[in-house]
Every structure is written in structure tokens, then in C-alpha cells.
Amino acid sequence: MIPKDHPRYHSLVRRENIANAALAGIVAMEGVGAHGRGEAFDYLIGEKTTKSAELAEKTAAALFLTAKKPVLSVNGNTAALAADLIKDFQQATGALVEVNLFHRTEERIEKITRLLEEKGVLVHKGEIKRLLPLSHDRALCSVDGIYSSDVILVPLEDGDRCEALVSMGKTVIAIDLNPLSRTAKTASLTIVDELTRALLTITNACKSLGEDEINRLACDFSDKKIQNKDILDNAVKDILENLSDALDRKVQA
Numbered sequence: 082m083i084p085k086d087h088p089r090y091h092s093l094v095r096r097e098n099i100a101n102a103a104l105a106g107i108v109a110m111e112g113v114g115a116h117g118r119g120e121a122f123d124y125l126i127g128e129k130t131t132k133s134a135e136l137a138e139k140t141a142a143a144l145f146l147t148a149k150k151p152v153l154s155v156n157g158n159t160a161a162l163a164a165d166l167i168k169d170f171q172q173a174t175g176a177l178v179e180v181n182l183f184h185r186t187e188e189r190i191e192k193i194t195r196l197l198e199e200k201g202v203l204v205h206k207g208e209i210k211r212l213l214p215l216s217h218d219r220a221l222c223s224v225d226g227i228y229s230s231d232v233i234l235v236p237l238e239d240g241d242r243c244e245a246l247v248s249m250g251k252t253v254i255a256i257d258l259n260p261l262s263r264t265a266k267t268a269s270l271t272i273v274d275e276l277t278r279a280l281l282t283i284t285n286a287c288k289s290l291g292e293d294e295i296n297r298l299a300c301d302f303s304d305k306k307i308q309n310k311d312i313l314d315n316a317v318k319d320i321l322e323n324l325s326d327a328l329d330r331k332v333q334a
Contacts, residue, residue, distance in 0.1 A: 092120065092128065095162055095277070102161030107192050109184035112158045115237065122258035123275050125320045130282060133315035134274040140307055141234065141254045141270060142174075142286035143298035148232035148252075151176040152205075156183070159236045159276065160193045166280045168201040173287035176234070177205040179226040183239055185218035213245050236276050240264040256280075260316035270302065270309055273316035 083093045099116045102108040108116075130138070145151045153167065153176045160167075160180075171178055180193050194204045207223035214220070219242040222228050227246075235243060236256040240263030246253045247267060255268035256279045265271040272279045290298075301307045 089128075092123070095275075096120070098161050099158065102157065105192065106189060107196060108157040108161050109182075109189070111184060112156075116158060119237070119258040119275070122320075125323060126258070126273065126316070127319075127323045128275070130274050130278050131316065131319045133312050133319060134272055134279070135282060136307070137270055137272040137312050138274065138279055138282040139286045139290065139294075140298045140302050141272060142283045142290060143295045144232050144252060144254065144270070144302060145174040145176060145234070145283070146287060146290075146295050147299045148230075150230050151232045151234075152227055152230035153178045153234045154181045154227060154236075154238075155179065155193065155197065156181060156237060157189060157193055160196050163236075163277050163280050164196050164200045164202070166277060166284070167197060170280050170284045171202060173284045177226050177230070178202055179205045179207075179223055181219060181222055181227060181242075183217065183219050185221065213242065214248070215242060215245055235264075235268075236279075238264045238268075240267055243267045260313045260320075265313055266309075268309060270307075271313060271316075273313070273319075 083090060083097065087093060099108055099113055103110060103113050151174055153170065155178055167178060180190055182189060197204050205223055205226045207225040209221050209223055211220045212222055212228045219239055227233060230251055232252045233246060234254045238255050243253055243255060243264045244267045247269060252269045255264050255271045256274065256276055257265045257271055258273060258275060259265060260273045
């Protein structure tokens with residue numbers, strides 16, 4: 082049992098959720114390693130939502146609220162970490178939720194769907210076809226879901242599918258703690274933040290943003306006043322500043 086007064090309680094809970102989900106067959110074993118990589122980058126940004134990430138999250142909220150057909154794509158890690166947050170996100174954004182996996186088996190699809198539905202999420206179950214220009218099973222998606230989306234949130238994503246979705250003309254919002262990844266660089270908008278913090282911030286923004294601010298953020302993104310490259314550059318600066326502060330603290334100690 083993880084004591085609640087542990088200084089890294091929330092991070093340890095997420096790690097335990099991933100481990101338990103892997104044992105249950107919800108998370109692929111490769112996903113365990115991917116979580117560890119992301120956790121390392123969370124250390125680098127100070128395990129907090131930075132100002133640049135908050136701007137990206139508010140912009141994501143605005144894009145979802147002004148979208149014609151927004152979709153949240155969910156894989157095993159996303160379900161394991163954030164199943165209890167996805168219901169509120171779905172209600173706040175009106176997004177379809179579709180399960181999409183790289184290491185795809187029908188058994189994993191069913192387990193992830195069951196987990197989401199137990200949390201009150203409405204999981205989209207449209208006709209599945211090989212519709213994306215990819216050679217692996219990420220190409221499989223619903224005609225009325227991911228394939229028809231105009232704005233899609235892809236947490237913990239594969240870079241090649243992100244690139245394929247962008248090439249199809251979709252606005253792709255990624256959640257990726259690594260600002261140097263192919264996914265982060267390829268996405269239309271990247272949120273460099275931990276998944277549960279990001280989803281909660283987007284959901285709260287959907288509830289709190291006024292209509293004028295929603296339209297302003299959406300227009301600023303459309304007019305390229307908010308650019309993904311700037312957000313990623315700021316994320317790297319945040320990491321460098323955090324490392325510099327850590328070195329200063331070490332010297333002072």
C-alpha cells in the first residue's frame with residue numbers, strides 16, 4: 082500500500098495502475114516501458130503543469146468545443162491511467178471515445194472497453210476497417226469515429242499514426258511528455274504534460290472558458306498565433322530551467 086503522505090504519492094499510484102493493468106492484460110508489456118520513459122520526462126519538467134502546457138490545454142479545450150466531430154483515441158495506458166477522468170472529459174467536450182491499439186487483440190479491446198464502460202464512458206463501437214495509411218493494426222479504426230473526426234486527441238501516441246492523421250487533414254492534439262519525440266513534433270498541437278493532469282485541465286477549461294475566449298483561442302490557433310513549434314520550444318526551455326534550478330539547489334546545499 083502506498084502511503085498518502087509519500088512525497089511522490091501520485092506518481093507511484095500511476096506506476097502501480099500501469100503494473101496492475103499489465104497483469105490484467107489491459108496494458109501491453111511494451112506499454113510498461115513507455116510509461117517509465119514518460120515518467121522520466123515528468124521529472125524533467127518538475128512534475129507540474131507548466132505555463133506553456135496550460136496554454137496548449139486551454140487551446141485544446143477550445144478546439145474540441147468548436148469541432149464538428151471531436152474524438153478521443155484511447156489505448157491501454159490511457160485507459161489504465163485515466164479511465165476515471167475520461168467520463169468527465171467526454172461530457173465536457175461531447176467527444177466520441179474510440180479504443181485504438183498498436184498491440185491489438187480482440188481480448189485487449191474488450192478489456193479496455195469494459196474498464197471504460199465501468200467508469201461510465203460511452204465507448205464508440207462503429208464498423209472497424211483498415212482505413213489509415215499504415216502497415217500495422219493502428220490502421221484499423223471506425224468509419225464513423227476516428228476516420229471521420231476533424232479534431233482528435235491522441236494521448237501517448239505512436240508517431241507514425243499521428244503523422245498519418247495529420248496528413249489526412251485532421252487537427253491532431255497529442256499528449257506527450259517528451260517534447261523531442263516524433264509524435265510531439267508531428268502533431269498539430271502538443272501538450273507536454275502528464276496525462277491525468279492534462280485531461281483534468283482540459284476538462285476544467287471546457288467548463289470555465291467563456292465563449293469569447295474559446296473563439297479567441299481557436300482563432301489564434303487557426304491563424305498560427307499559437308504554433309506547436311513555439312509550445313515545444315517553451316517546453317524545452319522549461320526543462321532547462323528546471324535542471325538549472327536543481328543544479329543551483331545542489332550547489333547551495
